Amino acid sequence: EDQVTQSPEALRLQEGESSSLNCSYTVSGLRGLFWYRQDPGKGPEFLFTLYSAGEEKEKERLKATLTKKESFLHITAPKPEDSATYLCAVQAQGGSEKLVFGKGTKLTVNP
Amino acid sequence: EAQVTQNPRYLITVTGKKLTVTCSQNMNHEYMSWYRQDPGLGLRQIYYSMNVEVTDKGDVPEGYKVSRKEKRNFPLILESPSPNQTSLYFCASRVTGVGSPLHFGNGTRLTVT
Numbered sequence: 305e306d307q308v309t310q311s312p313e314a315l316r317l318q319e320g321e322s323s324s325l326n327c328s329y330t331v332s333g334l335r336g337l338f339w340y341r342q343d344p345g346k347g348p349e350f351l352f353t354l355y356s357a358g359e360e361k362e363k364e365r366l367k368a369t370l371t372k373k374e375s376f377l378h379i380t381a382p383k384p385e386d387s388a389t390y391l392c393a394v395q396a397q398g399g400s401e402k403l404v405f406g407k408g409t410k411l412t413v414n415p
Numbered sequence: 416e417a418q419v420t421q422n423p424r425y426l427i428t429v430t431g432k433k434l435t436v437t438c439s440q441n442m443n444h445e446y447m448s449w450y451r452q453d454p455g456l457g458l459r460q461i462y463y464s465m466n467v468e469v470t471d472k473g474d475v476p477e478g479y480k481v482s483r484k485e486k487r488n489f490p491l492i493l494e495s496p497s498p499n500q501t502s503l504y505f506c507a508s509r510v511t512g513v514g515s516p517l518h519f520g521n522g523t524r525l526t527v528t
Contacts (some may be wrong), residue, residue, distance in 0.1 A: 307449075328428040336513060338517075345503075345522065345524070346521055346522065347505050347519030347520050348458075348524050349519075350516040350518070351513075379474070390427045391457075391458070395513070395514070400462065402448075402473075403517055405457055405489040406457065407455070407457035408457060
């Protein structure tokens with residue numbers, strides 16, 4: 305069964321304090337790994353898709369990386385507006401269109 | 416603007432009173448899906464549709480129905496809501512194929528008393 309585990313569940317940072325969020329996955333062949341940002345009471349907002357080990361993608365203060373077993377979302381010099389829940393999801397091979405989501409990491413950045 | 420639109424945003428109802436949550440997308444996506452999100456449980460898939468007239472169960476389909484008569488619309492029907500269906504519901508759509516992301520609506524917060 306495809307599984308996604310995110311850690312930590314919650315992370316509190318000071319403004320400017322860089323850190324990383326982890327997404328570990330077990331899947332029968334990876335078609336894609338997705339990162340989303342979710343603000344309270346709103347729908348998840350797409351950030352990145354990663355396809356193969358070694359791939360990296362960046363957007364402003366966020367950088368996502370991928371290995372064969374996990375992905376990291378690195379946050380460099382975060383600002384309070386980066387506070388949100390970050391979700392990871394995987395799409396497995398075999399023709400399935402389903403995305404399996406982790407439970408997310410709630411990030412709080414204090415000024 | 417490309418978007419997934421859900422209505423209503425908030426709904427309070429009583430046990431047993433049938434309700435429908437509408438979902439519409441303007442991106443011509445083949446794939447549409449409904450999720451519920453509960454504290455500590457994350458996003459769980461209720462039903463999905465690969466295209467018009469093609470629907471299938473997700474991980475938590477009990478107590479729900481869906482239909483896909485048109486490509487853009489994918490309503491979620493609760494024939495006899497119960498308090499354990501109190502949750503935050505999201506509709507999402509995507510192009511089928513490798514790596515295309517899901518686009519989510521802004522959610523419907525349902526309370527069943």
